[in-house]
Amino acid sequence: MKIRTSLYLMKEAFVSLKRNALMSFASISTVAVSLLVLGAFGILGLNMGYMVSALESKVEVTAYMQDSVEGDALTQAEADIRAVSGVSEVTFVTKTEALSRFRERLGDQASMLEALDDQNPLPNAFEIKVDNPELVKPTAQAIEQMAGVETVKYGSEIVDQLFQMTKILRILGLVLLGFLVFATLFIISNTIRLTVFARRKEIGIMKYVGATNAFIRLPFLMEGMILGSVGGGVAAVALYYAYSALLYEVHQVLAFLYLVPLHPFIYIIGGALVGIGMLIGAIGSAISLSRYMDV
Amino acid sequence: MITLSNVSKTYSTGAVAMDDISLSIDKGEFVFIVGPSGAGKSTLMKMLLLEESPDKGDLIVNGHDLRELPKKKIPYLRRSMGVIFQDYRLLPDKTVYENVAFAMRIVEASRREMKQNIEKVLGLVGLKHKAKSFPAQLSGGEQQRVAIARAIVNNPVIVIADEPTGNLDPENSWEIMNIFEEINKSGTTIVMATHDKTIVDRMRRRVIALEKGKIIRDEAKGGYGDED
Structure with a gap:
């Protein structure tokens, strides 16, 4: 197909969009709302993932030793821990140190500790830093197997909970995605059906003068793609402003939350939305053309 | 140019539109198709426009056997034809x-x-x-x-006109017919379905009369009909 022909068909698509302005507006809005929700979910999910990995990288593994391990055995244990692959730093915290830290943390309520009667229930411990956040779990598990180690903690609860939430979010997102895609497909194919109907005379004439199916269908396909990508674009712009506002607020109030920085993240999301919109538009009009256009 | 051999067409409603019709139209001919409504005129026109295909028999247009022509090629064959309708379709x-x-x-x-x-x-x-x-x-x-x-x-090598003067007054009709004559003179085949008795009688061209899906008359320099 010649470029001039493509340009002509493109122009025809725009003319048709303008002619059915109300319907075009309705479908662009539907696409925009659907993709906005989709994009918001995407941003939420990606931020959760980001938070998980940020927290993981901060996680320290603490190995609590059995009270029976003393003296040389402790030194040996420290050496063994150092030998575990991925371990970068090991600090020994004695029972006494642990207790004084605890006392500090309790502050005003330190008097509670008097109930202990000079006994120290806290174990000796090693604080271990790991090279790579992904190694936290396997390292912790390896150390837990060692002789003399009572328990190993690595803040797994928070990380696991976040993981769990991300998983739920992902499932919820997929279900929602299904519904939204369905709704969007429906409205776009319906819009295209109306334009096919409005232009049936033209289609008939095209047929009689020998237009190929591709030639007849292309403007409608383009129309659907324009509807979809404009809807995606509207959603992308809205998300850009919403997300930058959110980042600003969060930074003001909850500075400790790790959120994905605006650039280039939001451009990728925006681009994806426009792309998805265009794809949905193309599929929507293809559905309509195969059902309502007999050529 | 156009050959129909033993073409039959029955619609799913049971109506017989064409019953064993054979006819041949040569290049450069000017042919009127006449007959009452329901005689099979429009089915014949639709067939020439490649919109309907025969149930039985062969249809050859411009050297292409419709039975062997893939559906995708139909648009290209249509480019060798010009179509004119009663309602202009602009x-x-x-x-x-x-x-x-x-x-x-x-x-x-x-x-x-x-x-x-x-x-x-x-x-x-x-x-x-x-x-x-x-x-x-x-x-x-x-x-x-x-x-x-x-x-x-x-x-186009063939022009197919379906009641082209059906909505026009006599003066305009003649103007249109003059243009068709002009087009025909340059060697273009013209097939025209019409109800216009005056035109057919005055033009003295080949007339194919259909009735109940059959050809009842095919005259080289015919009139609209002898029955009236």
Whole structure:
């Protein structure tokens, strides 16, 4: 197909969009709302993932030793821990140190500790830093197997909970995605059906003068793609402003939350939305053309 | 040019539209198809336009056997035909020029070729001065002339006209018929379905009369009918 022909068909698509302005507006809005929700979910999910990995990288593994391990055995244990692959730093915290830290943390309520009667229930411990956040779990598990180690903690609860939430979010997102895609497909194919109907005379004439199916269908396909990508674009712009506002607020109030920085993240999301919109538009009009256009 | 051999067509409603029809139309002929409503005229026209296919029998158009022609090739065969309808079928939001250009855009003609051909056919139908008008600003006769211009702009070898004068007064009808004569003179085959007795009687061309799906008369220089 010649470029001039493509340009002509493109122009025809725009003319048709303008002619059915109300319907075009309705479908662009539907696409925009659907993709906005989709994009918001995407941003939420990606931020959760980001938070998980940020927290993981901060996680320290603490190995609590059995009270029976003393003296040389402790030194040996420290050496063994150092030998575990991925371990970068090991600090020994004695029972006494642990207790004084605890006392500090309790502050005003330190008097509670008097109930202990000079006994120290806290174990000796090693604080271990790991090279790579992904190694936290396997390292912790390896150390837990060692002789003399009572328990190993690595803040797994928070990380696991976040993981769990991300998983739920992902499932919820997929279900929602299904519904939204369905709704969007429906409205776009319906819009295209109306334009096919409005232009049936033209289609008939095209047929009689020998237009190929591709030639007849292309403007409608383009129309659907324009509807979809404009809807995606509207959603992308809205998300850009919403997300930058959110980042600003969060930074003001909850500075400790790790959120994905605006650039280039939001451009990728925006681009994806426009792309998805265009794809949905193309599929929507293809559905309509195969059902309502007999050529 | 066009050959039908033992063509039959029955619609799913049970109506027999064509019953064992054989006919042959040569290049450069001018043929009227006449007959009462329901005689099978429109089915024959639709078949020539490749819209309907025979249930039985062979249909050969411009050297292509319809039975062997893949569906995808049909548009290309249609490009060798020009079509004119009773209701003109112009695009209301396009100018006269654009309406004619529409047919050329589909065959992806070059800009120069387009300008040349359109000027030529608009000259032939006498509407050069109305190139920028919209269909609503034209009389019925003028609109039909635009439709003719569109039908012949791609230099078809066959022109198929379905009741082209059905909506026109006698004066405009004759103007249209003169244009068809002109087109025919350059060697283009013309097949025209019509109810217009005066035209058929005065033109003295080949007449094929259909009734109840059969050919009842095929005369080289016939009139509309002897029954009245």
